[in-house]
Amino acid sequence: MADVIVALRIAILTYALGLFACGLVGGIILVVRKITSDRSKGVE
Amino acid sequence: MNLWDFFPGLSSFALMGPGQALIRILLILLGGVLVYMGYKDKLDPLLMLPMGFTMAVVNGGILIMGGGELGTLFVDPLVSEPNKLLDALQVYFLQPFYNFTFANGLIACLVFMGIGVITDLDFFIARPFLSLFLALAAELGTILTFPLAVAFGFDFKEAASIAIVGGADGPMVLFTSLTLARHLFVPISVVAYVYLGVCYAIYPYLIKLLVPKRLRAIPMDPMEIRTVPASEKFYFAIVAGVVLSLFFPVAAPLFACFFFGVAVKESNIGRFREFLDVLLSGSTMFLGFTLGGLLSVTIVMNPKVLLIMILGMVALLLSGIGGLIGGLIAYKLSKGKINPLIGIAAVSCVPTTAKVAQHCAMEVEETIMILPHAMGPNVAGVITTAILCGIYVTLVPMF
Numbered sequence: 001m002a003d004v005i006v007a008l009r010i011a012i013l014t015y016a017l018g019l020f021a022c023g024l025v026g027g028i029i030l031v032v033r034k035i036t037s038d039r040s041k042g043v044e
Numbered sequence: 045m046n047l048w049d050f051f052p053g054l055s056s057f058a059l060m061g062p063g064q065a066l067i068r069i070l071l072i073l074l075g076g077v078l079v080y081m082g083y084k085d086k087l088d089p090l091l092m093l094p095m096g097f098t099m100a101v102v103n104g105g106i107l108i109m110g111g112g113e114l115g116t117l118f119v120d121p122l123v124s125e126p127n128k129l130l131d132a133l134q135v136y137f138l139q140p141f142y143n144f145t146f147a148n149g150l151i152a153c154l155v156f157m158g159i160g161v162i163t164d165l166d167f168f169i170a171r172p173f174l175s176l177f178l179a180l181a182a183e184l185g186t187i188l189t190f191p192l193a194v195a196f197g198f199d200f201k202e203a204a205s206i207a208i209v210g211g212a213d214g215p216m217v218l219f220t221s222l223t224l225a226r227h228l229f230v231p232i233s234v235v236a237y238v239y240l241g242v243c244y245a246i247y248p249y250l251i252k253l254l255v256p257k258r259l260r261a262i263p264m265d266p267m268e269i270r271t272v273p274a275s276e277k278f279y280f281a282i283v284a285g286v287v288l289s290l291f292f293p294v295a296a297p298l299f300a301c302f303f304f305g306v307a308v309k310e311s312n313i314g315r316f317r318e319f320l321d322v323l324l325s326g327s328t329m330f331l332g333f334t335l336g337g338l339l340s341v342t343i344v345m346n347p348k349v350l351l352i353m354i355l356g357m358v359a360l361l362l363s364g365i366g367g368l369i370g371g372l373i374a375y376k377l378s379k380g381k382i383n384p385l386i387g388i389a390a391v392s393c394v395p396t397t398a399k400v401a402q403h404c405a406m407e408v409e410e411t412i413m414i415l416p417h418a419m420g421p422n423v424a425g426v427i428t429t430a431i432l433c434g435i436y437v438t439l440v441p442m443f
Contacts, residue, residue, distance in 0.1 A: 007194035021431045022176040029172045036276045
């Protein structure tokens, strides 16, 4: 039973870290979008 | 000398117990069924044809090896001691391929690089947060199966390797089980690859069970999705590859290969693209061929296999349910503008689940087109599964 509780904690921690990493990926998309759109406006 | 000595494959049946002989016959028949299903396009022929064929052949070709033990001339995945490994490399014809591409995870990386080059990031980058939200919801099986497997008696490393089946991405299953639970690599990866085909036959029933008919017919305009410039996709691939490797270095080979494949596609280097197309086909063929070769009755007679089969199925079903619940939440939050079926596409495995979503929508409304919208969560599913694989591989050995 103790193992299952530790496993649950690992699962929750994994999901929380996954959430953070996905936020990071979303953030990268927004930053790249901003930079590439600014550059294309500059070219125009 | 009697007549049976001329046919060692047949006479080896006499040396097996009745249970082992029965499973051997069943594996030969299952191999035939997989070949047939691949040939008829019911399952992915690229994988099922080589895997089913070798699976049938390897179980036919069992013979008495030196020392009087039963074995085959295909591969011995359990050999690790250097001298025995040198012997094995000279006896088993798939051993060099197994040790130099499977045991170090290279095959998973090559397949992932090929997937990168055929992945279209447009829909994902156009609506990143919706895609990632659905993809995270569709990881329900990857998360919940982990404590479930521990409750069934698996240790943490074995449980994580089984749980990643819920991510529905073959390369990640290979990578996790090879890194964390090499002794269970064969049953876990085979269960994953066979189930990926089987579950997509089950998902439409899950959809009908959870999503009302009127919601399945909600139209989504494909023209709503903005065109994403190639430069945006290229820079995203480079930056995401570097940043994710920085945070999860254990899974850096997977991130590197996938995002390099995407970068090659978006930079439009024709020669690289052609090479990676061929590499994907070749890697998938040898992946199936070697997986089938590992499915000899002498290797798969593991008491944990049945449990892995049950937990693998539970993981994929939970992920399907999670994806659909995510889809229903997105439908509510968008005030009815999002078809909840795109949630099932977040269970990764590009593009099969997206096609399942489109197919189920078309059953209700013939002219509906949700495939472009489903491709966003579909690609996000690949990325989130790679992320969770990286987290499990990093985190689990700490406990």
